[in-house]
Amino acid sequence: MSALDPGMFAFYKELSAQTPVGSDQWPLDRQRAAWNKLCRQFRAPRPAGINVSDLETEGVKFRLFVPEGVTAKSGVLYFHGGGWVLGGPETHDDMCAEMAAGAGCAVALVDYRLAPEHKHPAQLEDSLKVWRWMRTQGYDHLVAAGDSAGGQMSVALALTLKDMQLTQLHGLVLIYPVLGANTETASYLRNADAPCLTRDEMIFYLNSFLGPKDSPNWHDAKAVPNSASDVSGLPPCFITVAAHDPLYDDGIIFSQKLRAASVPVILHEEPELAHSYMRARNVSAPAKKGFDAIIMALSELAKNS
Numbered sequence: 001m002s003a004l005d006p007g008m009f010a011f012y013k014e015l016s017a018q019t020p021v022g023s024d025q026w027p028l029d030r031q032r033a034a035w036n037k038l039c040r041q042f043r044a045p046r047p048a049g050i051n052v053s054d055l056e057t058e059g060v061k062f063r064l065f066v067p068e069g070v071t072a073k074s075g076v077l078y079f080h081g082g083g084w085v086l087g088g089p090e091t092h093d094d095m096c097a098e099m100a101a102g103a104g105c106a107v108a109l110v111d112y113r114l115a116p117e118h119k120h121p122a123q124l125e126d127s128l129k130v131w132r133w134m135r136t137q138g139y140d141h142l143v144a145a146g147d148s149a150g151g152q153m154s155v156a157l158a159l160t161l162k163d164m165q166l167t168q169l170h171g172l173v174l175i176y177p178v179l180g181a182n183t184e185t186a187s188y189l190r191n192a193d194a195p196c197l198t199r200d201e202m203i204f205y206l207n208s209f210l211g212p213k214d215s216p217n218w219h220d221a222k223a224v225p226n227s228a229s230d231v232s233g234l235p236p237c238f239i240t241v242a243a244h245d246p247l248y249d250d251g252i253i254f255s256q257k258l259r260a261a262s263v264p265v266i267l268h269e270e271p272e273l274a275h276s277y278m279r280a281r282n283v284s285a286p287a288k289k290g291f292d293a294i295i296m297a298l299s300e301l302a303k304n305s
Contacts, residue, residue, distance in 0.1 A: 004272060005273060007284030008272065010283060011283050018041065020034065043094045049067055049101065050097050051066045060111070063096070064108050070105060073141065075143070076099065076106070076173075077127065078092070078099070078108065079149070081146065083149055085204075085205055089111055099298055102295035104299060105302045124157065124160060143170055143298060145172070147177070148177065148275065150175070151178060155172065159221060162234065171302070174237065175240055177239065180224060181224045185253075197275035197276065228257070236301060244274035245274055273287055
């Protein structure tokens with residue numbers, strides 16, 4: 001395995017230095033506020049020419065990024081990472097603004113309910129509400145995208161639209177996604193103490209999202225897409241995985257499942273990067289190249305043609 005990119009590691013060290021010691025033991029509301037504050041400190045300026053609106057539909061808040069002059073009704077539903085426990089518009093604002101500018105389409109960043117207060121399927125219910133809003137606004141060419149936990153949410157939405165026989169998405173963009181619940185895979189064990197995400201953190205996140213081990217959530221394909229028995233009929237998919245990430249194998253397994261079902265899939269592997277590499281895009285050349293590949297995938301899949 002290639003060594004971790006020095007720029008990626010430097011970013012991780014700087015991020016860690018700004019994280020208060022013992023903050024992982026704080027009450028969740030305090031952890032969330034601290035994470036939002038830290039992300040604002042590291043946030044890049046939005047690109048020029050992006051109109052931003054904070055909106056709400058059926059009780060679900062979301063932030064809409066629309067490039068000036070764009071009239072085509074294609075868009076991206078974006079689901080942020082954070083283990084279903086942390087995150088929101090403040091943690092992913094700059095990345096979604098850059099995605100909107102780079103892909104030339106609207107991006108709706110969904111502020112879904114968080115676990116453990118709200119376990120699966122609360123997040124799926126919220127994503128459906130924003131999907132419905134986008135459809136009523138004339139966005140008939142939609143792509144779902146998300147990083148980490150947001151990757152699971154993207155697939156869950158596609159599986160639900162398939163089951164409900166509703167208009168399917170035109171594509172999926174899964175960014176170092178959580179797609180399984182098996183924390184004994186080779187990458188989980190190899191990268192148990194990796195930068196930006198550890199195995200122990202993922203175990204906590206999965207338990208928070210899925211609930212007790214006897215909960216049916218652990219066997220629900222919408223919550224754990226790698227357990228799905230049938231992924232045929234899903235839209236074309238772009239998956240990016242990082243070699244220094246416990247979740248690396250999750251993306252590999254899902255790409256194989258899609259190929260076996262004849263679903264078009266592009267697997268983009270990043271040998272020098274770790275989880276959350278998008279955040280390092282301005283200090284790491286491989287991370288910037290990886291982020292550009294994500295934007296290219298969004299642009300291609302969101303083309304209304």
